[in-house]
Amino acid sequence: xxxxxxxxxxxxxxxxxxxxxxxxxxxxxxxxxxxxxxxxxxxxxxxxxxxxxxxxxxxxxxxxxxxxxxxxxxxxxxxxxxxxxxxxxxxxxxxxxxxxxxxxxxxxxxxxxxxxxxxxxxxxxxxxxxxxxxxxxxxxxxxxxxxxxxxxxxxxxxxxxxxxxxxxxxxxxxxxxxxxxxxxxxxxxxxxxxxxxxxxxxxxxxxxxxxxxxxxxxxx
Amino acid sequence: xxxxxxxxxxxxxxxxxxxxxxxxxxxxxxxxxxxxxxxxxxxxxxxxxxxxxxxxxxxxxxxxxxxxxxxxxxxxxxxxxxxxxxx
Numbered sequence: 014x015x016x017x018x019x020x021x022x023x024x025x026x027x028x029x030x031x032x033x034x035x036x037x038x039x040x041x042x043x044x045x046x047x048x049x050x051x052x053x054x055x056x057x058x059x060x061x062x063x064x065x066x067x068x069x070x071x072x073x074x075x076x077x078x079x080x081x082x083x084x085x086x087x088x089x090x091x092x093x094x095x096x097x098x099x100x101x102x103x104x105x106x107x108x109x110x111x112x113x114x115x116x117x118x119x120x121x122x123x124x125x126x127x128x129x130x131x132x133x134x135x136x137x138x139x140x141x142x143x144x145x146x147x148x149x150x151x152x153x154x155x156x157x158x159x160x161x162x163x164x165x166x167x168x169x170x171x172x173x174x175x176x177x178x179x180x181x182x183x184x185x186x187x188x189x190x191x192x193x194x195x196x197x198x199x200x201x202x203x204x205x206x207x208x209x210x211x212x213x214x215x216x217x218x219x220x221x222x223x224x225x226x227x228x229x230x231x232x233x
Numbered sequence: 234x235x236x237x238x239x240x241x242x243x244x245x246x247x248x249x250x251x252x253x254x255x256x257x258x259x260x261x262x263x264x265x266x267x268x269x270x271x272x273x274x275x276x277x278x279x280x281x282x283x284x285x286x287x288x289x290x291x292x293x294x295x296x297x298x299x300x301x302x303x304x305x306x307x308x309x310x311x312x313x314x315x316x317x318x319x320x
Contacts, residue, residue, distance in 0.1 A: 060262055067258040079252040089255040096261040097268065163247035166240065185244035213237060220236035231239050 048112045056103050067096050070113055074120050080186045081124030083167060091127060095120045121183065121197045128175040157229070169219055177212035180205060 048069075054062030071092065078091045099119050106115055166185060170178050183189040183197070191205040198205075226232050234242075 060265070063265070064258045064262060067261050071257055072252075072254055075254055076252040079250075085253060085255070088253070089257060089260075092255060093257050093260050093264060096257065097264045100261070100265050101268070157243075157246050159246050159248075159250035162243050163250045166243050166247050169240075185240070186248060188248070216240060217236045220240055225236060225243075226234060226239045229239065229243075231234055231242065 049108065052103060052106060052108075052112065055100065063100055066112070070116050071096075073113060074116055077117060077120050077187065078124055080163075080167065080182050081127055083164065087127075091120075091123055095123050098123065118197045121179075125175060125179050125198070128178065132175055165225075169216065169223070169225070172219055173212060173215055176208055177215060180208045181212045181216060184209065 048066070051062040051066045055066065074095055075088065075092050078088050078095070081091065082088050095116065099116055102119070106112070163186075167182075170181055170185075173181065179198070180194055183194050189197070191202050191209060194200070194209075195202045195205045200208075220226070
C-alpha cells in the first residue's frame with residue numbers, strides 16, 4: 014500500500030488505496046484515518062467512538078448553528094439533533110468528502126428547517142432584535158466587538174425570508190461560494206445565484222432603511 | 234462606502250466571534266440510546282400491525298365470498314317477484 018499523504022498535518026489514507034469500509038463503502042484520501050476508524054466503530058455500535066467524533070466536531074458545528082440561533086438553549090438542542098441525525102445516517106456516509114463537510118451539510122439543513130418551522134409560528138416581533146440596532150455606537154471596524162457585529166448582522170438577516178437568509182448567512186459567516194451553498198442544500202447553482210442576488214438587494218434596502226452606515230460611523 | 238460594503242465589513246468582524254461550546258456528547262449518547270430503544274420497541278409493534286392487517290384482509294375476502302353466497306339465494310327468491318301478478 015502506497016503511503017502518499019495529502020496533508021502533512023493529518024494522517025490520511027493513501028491516495029491510491031481504497032479500502033473497504035464496514036458498510037461496504039469505498040473511501041478515499043479525504044477522510045482522516047482517525048475519523049474513519051471512529052466512523053467504522055460507530056457503525057458497529059461503539060458509542061465511545063461516536064462520542065469521540067462528537068467531541069472532535071462539536072465546536073465547528075456549534076459555530077455554524079450559532080448563526081441560526083443565538084439562543085444557547087435552542088442552539089444546543091440543534092447541535093444535539095445534528096449529531097443524533099448523523100449517527101443514524103452514518104451508514105450512508107460514503108467518505109467521498111471529509112466528515113466535517115458531511116456534518117456541516119446536515120447542520121445547515123437542520124438550521125434551515127428550524128428557521129422554516131419558526132417562520133410558520135405566529136410571529137411575535139422580538140423587540141430585542143431591533144434594540145440591537147438602536148444600541149450600535151459609531152466605531153471603527155476593528156473596534157466593534159465581534160459578538161456585537163454578529164448580533165447586528167444576524168438581526169438584519171432575520172428580516173429576510175428563510176431561503177434568502179440562508180444564502181446570505183452562509184456567504185457572510187461561512188464564506189461559502191454559490192457552489193458550496195448549492196451542494197449543502199441540494200439546490201442548483203443557478204437557484205443559489207438568483208437567490209443571492211435577490212437577497213443582497215433586499216439586505217441593501219434594509220441596511221439603508223436602518224441607516225446602518227451612519228449608526229456605525231462608516232459613512233466616510 | 235455603500236450599504237453592501239458595510240455589511241461585508243460587518244461580516245468580516247462577525248466571523249471573529251468566538252462561539253460557545255456546550256459539551257453535548259453525553260446528551261447525544263443518551264438521545265441515541267433512547268431512540269434506539271424506541272426503534273426496537275417499534276419493530277414488534279410493526280410486525281403485529283402487519284400480521285393484523287393480513288388477517289383482516291383474509292377475513293374480508295372470506296366475508297365477501299360468504300356474503301355473495303348468502304345473498305344469491307335471496308336474490309333468486311326476490312328477483313322473480315316483480316313479474317308475478319299479485320292480484
